[in-house]
Amino acid sequence: MPTATQLLAAALGLTAGTFLLRLSGPLLRARINFPQRAEKLLEASDIVLLTAMVVVTALTEGTGAAGVARPAGVLLGGLLAWRKAPFLVVVLSAATAAAVLRLIGVE
Template sequence: MPIAAIVVLAAGTLAFRLAGPLFRDRVRIPPRLEDLLSVAALVLLFALVVTSSFAGWARPAGVLVAGVLAIRKAPFPVIVIAAAATTAVLRLIGVP
């Protein structure tokens, strides 16, 4: 990936992260939209699980662990570490 693309993606990510605290009191999201966005996040997670299912068993198992932890509202670093550890351990023991 070109350096320019990485810089643009990093700047966009930072802008999104800063927009939340800056606009929290100025922008009101209707409850219906909040519900819709919550469902959309679950749909995206399910799509990730489905598309990862074609890559052997270790990766979908890691995604499944991440999904379960996300539904249980675990902290993001815990989700990432648990998913990576699950995939790594399964690959270490020979699961494709």
């Protein structure tokens, strides 16, 4: 079992490492030139990663499928977000849709 001092040292080390890693981006950006194609791929990568996270979270639960209610709620939320609805409306609508489907017995 680690001691409080070890935990504090680990937390401080991770904090410093995270800070230095985040600081390196702006400092090195002026010195490194990427090809135009690589820049476009890097710009799209965050959207691809977020989409993959949403799909995995929406469609799976544990080691199996999530059923119908959760993906239906996510789909409704995605449609509302695409139609530029306010964030609160998107979240509450998605949660309500999933809850209503579960309430009427659709898992």
